[in-house]
Amino acid sequence: MDSDPDIGTVHHHPRATLLIVTPSSGGWESSSRNHGDGASDRRSESSHSREPRASASSSTHHRSQQSGSGRSHGSSSRSASGSGRSRQHHRSSKTRRAKRRRRIIVWSAIGAGALLLFAVAWVGIRALIAKGELEAAVPLAKTAQAQVVGGDAAAGQASAEALAGHAASAAALTSDPIWRGAELVPFVGPNLEVMRVVAASVDLIARDAVVPLATGAGTMDLAAFAPTGGAVNLQPMLDMQPAIHDARVAFDGASTALEAHAVANAPIIAPLAEARDELTSMVVDAGAAVAGLDRAARLLPAMLGATGPRDTLLLFQNNAELRSTGGISGALAVVHAEGGAVSMTQQASSRDFPKYTPPVVQLPIETRALWGDNTASYIQDVNFTPQFPLAATIAREMWKREFGTEVQSVVAVDPVMLSYLLRATGPVTLATGEVLTSENAVQFLLRDVYERYPAGAQDAIFADAAAAAFAALTAGGIEPKVLIEALAQAGAERRILVWNADVAEQAILADTTLAGGLPVSDADRQTFGVYLNDMTGSKMDPYLAVELAAGSVTCRNDGLPNYEIVVRLTNTAPADAATSLPAYVTGGGQFGTPPGAIATSVHVYSAQGTYNLGVMLNGEPTAYHPTSDAGYTLSKIVAELGPGESAEYRFGFLGGGAGEKQAVIESTPLVYTLETSRVALTCESALW
Secondary structure, X not given: OOOEOOOEEEEEOOOOEEEEOOOOOOOOOOOHHHOOOHHHHHHHHHHHHHOHHHHHHHHHHHHHHHHHHOOOOOHHHHHHHXXXXXXXXXXXXXXXXXXXXXXXXXXXXXXXXXXXXXXXXXXXXXXXXXXXXXXXXXXXXXXXXXXXXXXXXXXXXXXXXXXXXXXXXXXXXXXXXXXXXXXXXXXXXXXXXXXXXHHHHHHHHHHHHHHHHHHHHHXXXXXXXXXXXXXXXXXXXXXXXXXXXXXXXXXXXXXXXXXXXXXXXXXXXXXXXXXXXXXXXXXXXXXXXXXXXXXXXXXXXXXXXXXXXXXXXXXXXXXXXXXXXXXXXXXXXXXXXXXXXXXXXXXXXXXXXXXXXXXXXXXXXXXXXXXXXXXXXXXXXXXXOOOHHHHHHHXXXXXXXXXXXXXXXXXXXXXXXXXXXXXXXXXXXXXXXXXXXXXXXXXXXXXXXXXXXXXHHHHHHHHHHHHHHHHHHHHOOOOHHHHHHHHHHHHHOOOOEEEXXXXXXXXXXXXXXXXXXXXXXXXXXXXXXXXXEEOOOOOOHXXXXXXXXXXXXXXXXXXXXEEEEEEEEEEOOOOOHXXXXXXXXXXXXXXXXXXXXXXXXXXXEEEEOOEEEEEEEOOEEOOOEEEXXXXXXXXXXXXXXXXXXXXXXXXEEEOOOOOOOEEEEEEOOOOOOOOEEXXXXXXXXXXX
């Protein structure tokens, strides 16, 4: 066969057909050695026949390179077929893997969806059950309290146990890992967290407060806390100390959890927010009551002589002649206590104390600047200062100088508090034949006694009233629940003040109304003190009507708030008071105030770090005395009002830090209970 110069030489062999291709300069080269005589052809054929496999391999390789020319011969076809099968297998493998991945994704999605549905169902069902448990639990707390206070300890204990069961169930339902994990879900999570905290708080209070207190009440009679036969059985109170203290800790813990920012300000649904706020209010109120009970359980046994003999000086404050803590100390007495047995061992009146020169104690320089040395010179003036611990130490020293007894405690009370106690003891009869009741005691002791009896007899009547009330209180047969309510009301109104020489005992009363300290503010409340002192030198203050209001507004770019305290004073005495009232009541002009008029100094204490902004009188700026006491910013004015006259004073203050708080007022206890109203402020006030 002739050779094709473009392709090469094709040789036929009896055993194999070989294709030899040699490249030429144009891409394929024709070998001149293969062009010639037949011998050359045979040698070439012989040479090819000796290496058939190698040539075949070479030929196959060359034809595979020529596959693009459309020609497929011999082993080249087989190679192409194998390559196709390989590609088909590869495609099949990829398909199987893709299907497997799709199956994994599908089943994973199905599994995740199933788990999500399960979690939603789990949390939803448990939430509904927990809601029911809480709704059943919360009312039982009030029921148990009412039953215990009402004397049905067994029923109270049963209610407490039922409460604990519901609360424990609610806490368990809302605290598992699935629930906690769901708290991380946006929108839903805060609701679940609040519900968990609510349930845990109710459980804590039920377990560590309500049940132990109800159980303790079941082992003793509430009457055990009331005096009988001149003595108080201290053992029940001592036995209850641990349970009461644990209850206080539980309420403190629950209150802290509920008032935490993440709970108190959580973006939750309205019904849950309402339940949270209601529970928080209940916990705070009940916690305050339990805290008071805890203080009483720890302090009263010591003051009643549980650890040894104890003497307490009683100051009977007369609200008819105002002082910052209530009124002048017109009558005094010492109560001796030992092992729970109490007796009134000595009485005195303000007439038994001279003017002390020099003053009995070294007064703080600010106290001297505000009220002069009189605070430590006259027993009637020891409570010019609103700091009862200072007033108590002065009175204690004066009593020691006159009677030689150094008392361990000083307690101040007033006739209004006495009227509250008469609810529990019932009426008492005085030596004069007068019958004092809870309804007429204040009127008689602060007004009628001055009109019916001469000045010389008045002290004896006050002493008789104090002794009669004390005897009725300690004799027994009183209603314990009414007694506790009376003491609680008097304490809340600052009509009972207590000071102890023992520092550890006094620390128990820290920051309470009983301690009689200066105003205490917190993160939410800006507390102001409004303290009144009579400057008339008479008994005209039952005719002084007082109204208080407070408000706040923020007007400055730095966020410092403005506060305004409004004090309205009115002289309600009759127009002819100068002649119709006894001179002992009007003062007779002895100290410079016209008869019938009322002169009053008003000291408004703001918080430490705040600033005075001035005082307005009936809408116009007026003179005032800006100063400080114990670091507290204060403003002072003196008002003098004739019968029927009124005056409205507005005291302005600038807060010491950014952020507006609720303005509240604590004030001098008057003949009646004061309520603070709210005043709406704008940034147009002349005070700022």
